[in-house]
Amino acid sequence: MNVKDSIKKVGAVAASTLMVGMTMGAAQSLSEFPGMFVGDDGAPTAQVVVGSQGAVSDVVGAVNVAAALGQATIQTSEQTETVDVETSGGSVGWSASDGQTLDTRNDNLYFGDTIDTVRQTLTEEHLDMLATTEFQDAAGNDQDVEHFLYTQGQQIKFGTASESNVDPFLYVDNPANPSSVTGGLYKLQANFGEGLLLDPSGTEDDGDSDGNDDVLGEEIDMFGQTFTISSDSFTGNDQLILYGSSEEYDLETGESTEIDVDGETHTLEVRAVTASDTVAFYVDGSLQEKTEGQTVNVGGTDVRIDDVILTNSQNSEGLVTFSIGSEEYRLEDGQPVQDSDGDDIEGTYVKLTGDGVESGSTETLNNNNKVEVSSVEIGVGADDSDNNYVESGGTFEDPIFTELRFHLGGLAPDAGEGAGDQVGEVMFDNDGDETVTVDFTDGDNDATIEWWYDDATGGDGAVDDALADSDDHSIMVYEGASVAEDEYFFSDAGDFDHMWEVTGVDASDSDSGTAEEGTVDLQDVVTGANVEVEVTETGTGDGNDDSDDTFFTGTEVIDGQTYKFRVDGGTDEVQVVWDAGSSVSESGYDVGNMASVYPAVDTDSGASIALHDDVDEVIDADVAVAENDARALDKELVFPSTESTGTQTAQVVIYDDGTADQVDINVGGTWYNDTSTAATDSNEGEDVVSETVVDVGALSYRVSVNLDDHSDDTDSTTSDEAAFSVDVAPENSGSELTSSGAMVIEPEHETGSGDAEAAYNVVPGVDDSDDWVEVGGSQAILWDRASTFGGTTLDSDDSVTADYDVYGAHVMKDDEDQGSFTLHVPNQQAVAGAAFTGSGGELSMGGGSGTGSGEVTYTGVTNEDIRGALPDLAKTDDQVTSSDRQNSHLILVGGPAVNTLVSDLADDGETWTTDQWRNEHVDEALLQVVEDAFADGQHAMIVAGHSADDTRAAARYVSEWRSHQDTLADAGMQYSPSSQEAPR
Structure with a gap:
């Protein structure tokens, strides 16, 4: 069950129980909750909205709000319902019935992990068959048997395993016929507290200090099955022999019974007990004689003579126990388990620990020795190399302890074939022979972007203006780049990402010598939204109306972020910067403290798409470096990332340390020439005076500072003059990438060593022989920094290679044609998902790690037909449509950092911004009504907090609204509950 389904269920509960007749017209105060969100007919008029990236506390908060709505009813009946809720972003987990998943609430299994990554040991707390059992030795002493299951390091993979002529699939290795107890899928271990003492000398207590006595012929429960320890154990062999049976019959001399074997009736009759361990008996009228422990075949099933007791030797009278459906298992150290015929049970391996039990021991019981077993271990794997895997959705049954099952559930969400709403698609394709496109959606808008163009196909393969659309209009990929009309640039101001096309520039000088107004028209390539920016002439030029020396500047607020524009009236080229410390003027622009390089746009799944090229002069500066000036130039280059906590910036610092005639340069902690050597006249014009490589997730970027010119005074008290430029290029295995391309950066993912980001680098190329550009084929597609994309070829389409990565993305490369x-x-x-269960157990998606539950107590209507007819009350913010905004009241759970609707209200100054939460309202909770939030007459109520605890406090306060009506009435439209008022 995903988060959307969970919240909808909560919504259905609340919808059936709302108070009637308190529709909210003009908002009066928080004390009107919950009636202000109910129509005269009793139908709800509000929707509960949770941020799609919100934490579990936000979802639990939504449960509490729904519960509060449910308490407001004109009915009197009362019920309680528990609803499942999922963790942040609609997380999914796994649950197992009659068993245990191999993940935990706090630690998950991921693609590429081994199944023992999280849980290495299962005990009686996890599986019934691992319960500690007791048995009695010959002297009646109670002995304990402890049971354990140890998972082994088998990896979750994607491929064809040992199969052929099939498409690849998800599976986990299950090695065939392991050669050690740790070489299979798992290991079973039974530990005997006092040891299993096998002593043929008698049945009385021998007074050993360890307190145990002979167990030959005794019953013992192991791994959910009952066995008898055979007296043939360790007699001329190194084997512990166990007898198991499904049914037992006790017959005295002269008695008979009918038994059913595979639907057929057979008759057993005891004729005589001829010795202390020998019986003569009839099987369907045929006379047999066997000794205790031997078996006879009845209708294809083994019947063992389990016990023979001679009660009257003169009359050959006695009592015999027959075990029907008997199995015999022979456990020898260092060997597979064997059956009664001495044949190996494939897929098993035994290790015995104790006295006289290891391989090669000569202490056999028929030499009147004692043997003691302290532990039995059985490694389990596949029985054949053709079956050496467990496929996603499949089950493996233990070959001996047949109640035990291993399940592999696959991935959730599964991004492979038939992927659902929780999976987004990014597709690189071609549009004609010269253009490469990328298709994706941001959740609300489907976009197709032309981003790579080559107009030299059919020539020598040279690439011209690769980052461009099909009309050869260039795409700029760093902040402050000069962009002409019909060209493109990316921006990421305040984490709001856009790809803009400059659709028009109107900026020309007048001959009057007075400042003129101009405009720059932009269109968002993804959403289609248009923005007109007004710019004003800076300086009046020479009055000749030739625009060759005229510049225009202006600002525009987009998404609450201030963009600064500079237009060259002579070329109509536009430069845009957006850092808080940035500026534009007639003389140029300054990126401020931070400059964005390769800004990215986000997709609906949280992945980001950025374009890259070898960029010269990201920063181009003439610097006057005064004596002992520590920060003549101090800039940070910011590289694209989704959530990586690693380095995302490279700091470029140019200063003077007091030494005459030189300037010191440091980039990302790397000095010029990796020493403290400074830049002087002697090395001016050098291409690289300092450089560093910045790693962000799976991508690397090389930053180089060039000393273009240097002039100094011999007098150390005067300033040095220096001209610098900073170049940036992606890097692959220590070499700069010379070809432009696209990067897909996946959201942050967990690994055993911490958080990371997977990434793909798509670099098209030109095939001269076919006169076209290629996206697949032999062109380089880089994955995780330096690795070339591999994967497994599909049998159904041998031009397609597919794979998964550790984030769970399903990736396909098609080599056919372009x-x-x-x-x-x-x-x-x-x-x-992976689990061990009993024979009736199942592994299912949902309810595992990353899930919780909330209890909703409600009164009133319970008729399912009525409840089902009510509209869904709850949504995530990415599901809210413009119609919802116009026609519904909204209850918004979570602050602006996690709920985009609250963020929109914050941008409009209606509620606290993220910065205010961080700096002014630490450890606070907020309840607020915003009138006419998104449309006239449609109001919003915000339930939020600085932390998860604060959000729960706000929701808890709402859920106890009956106790707080007076306080809320006095508070009016906004109130901040304290932790004392809203216990956490």
Whole structure:
């Protein structure tokens, strides 16, 4: 069950129980909750909206709000319902019945993990068959048997395993016929507290200090099955022999019974007990004689003479126990388990620990020795190399302890074939012979972007203006780049990402010598939204109306972020910067403290798409460096990332340390020439005076500072003059990438060593022989920094190669003709499901790690037909439509950092911004009514907090609204509950 389904269920509960007749017209105060969100007919008029990236506390908060709505009813009946809720982003988990998943609430399994990554040991707390049991030795002493299951390091993979002529699939290795107890899928271990003492000398207590006595012939429960320890154990062999049976019959001399074997009736009759361990008996009228422990075949099933007791030797009278459906298992150290015929049970391996039990021991019981077993271990794997895997959705049954099952559930969400709403698609394809496109959606808008163009096909393969649309209009990929009309640039101001086309520039000088007004028209390539920016002439030029020396500047607020524009009236080229410390003027622009390089746009799954090229002069500066000036130039280059906590910036610092005639340069902690050597006249014009490589997730970027010119005074008290430029290029295995391309950066994912980001680098190329550009084919598609994309070829289409990555993205490369490259990216890191259960157990998606529950107590209407007819009350913010905004009241759970609707209200000054939460309202909760939030007459109520605890406090306060009506009435439209008023 995903988060959307969970919240909808909560909504259905609340919808059936709302107070009638208190529709909210003009908002009066918080004390009007909950009636202000109910129509005269009793139908709800509000929707509960949770941020799609919100934490579990926000979802639990929504449960509490729904519960509060449910308490407001004109009915009197009362019921309680528990609803499942999912963790952040609609996380999914796994649950197992009659068993245990191999993940935990706090630690998940992921693609590429081994199944022992999280849980290495299962005990009686996890599986019934691992319960500690007791048995009695010959002297009646109670002995304990402890049972354990140890998972082994078998990896969750994607491929064809040992199969052929099939498409690849998800599976986990299950090695065939392991050669050690740790070489299979798992290991079973039974530990005997006092040891299993096998002593043929008698049945009385021998007074050993360890307090145990002979167990030959005794019954013992192991791994959910009952066995008898055979007296043939360790007699001329190194084997512990166990007898198991499904049914027992006790017959005295002269008695007979009918038994059913595979639907057929057979007759057993005891004729005589001829010795202390020998019986003569009839099987369907045929006379047999066997000794205790031997078996006879009845209708294809083994019947063992389990026990023979001679009660009257003169009359050959006695009592015999027959075990029907008997199995015999022979456990020898260092060997597979064997059956009664001495044949190996494939897929098993035994290790015995104790005295006289190891391989090669000569202490056999028929030499009147004692043997003691302290532990039995059995490694389990597949019985054949053709079956050396467990496929996603499949089950493996233990070959001996047949109640035990291993399940592999696959991935959730599964981004492979048939992926659902939780998976977004990014597809690189071609449009004609010269253009490469990328298709994706941001959740509300489907976009197709032309981003790579080559107009030299059919020539020598040279690439011209690769980052461009099909009309050869260039795409700029760093902040402050000069952009002409019909060209493009990216921006990421305040984490609001856009790809803009400059659709028009109107900026020309007048001959009057007075400042003129101009405009720059932009269109968002993804959403289609248009923005007109007004710019004003800066300086009046020479009055000749030739625009050759005229510049225009202006600002525009977009998404609450201030963009600064500079237009060259002579060329109509536009430069845009957006850092808080940035500026524009007639003389140029300054990126401020931070400059964005390769800004990215986000997709609906949380992945980001950026374009890259070898960019010269990201920063181009003439610097006057005064004596002992520590920060003549101090800039940070910011590189694209989704959530990586690693380095995202490179700092460029140019200063003077007091030494005459030189300037000191440091980039990302790397000095010029990796020493403290300074830049002087002697090395001016050098291409690289300092450089560093910045790693962000799976991508690397090389930053180089060039000393273009240097002039100094011999007098150390005067300033040095220096001209610098900073170049940036992506890097692959220590070499700069010389070809432009696209990067897909996946959301942050967990690994055993911390958080990371997977990424793909799509670099098209030109095939001269076919006169076209290629996306797939032999062109480089880089994955995780330096690795070339591999994967497994599909049997159904041998031009397609597919794979998963650790985030759970399903990736496909098509080599046919010009090719394509497609990523299916889940909206969260996919969680792998694996479990051990009993024979009736199942592994299912949902209810495992990352899930919780909330209890909703409500009164009133319970008729399912009525409840089902009510509209869904709850949505995530990415599901809210413009119609919802116009026609519904909204209850918004979570602050602006996690709920985009609250963020929109914050941008409009209606509620606290993220910065205010961080700096002014730490450890606070907020309840607020915003009138006419998104449309006249449609109001919003915000339930939020600085932390998860604060959000729960706000929701808890709402859920106890009956106790707080007077306080809320006095508070009016806004109130901040304290932790004392709203216990956490």
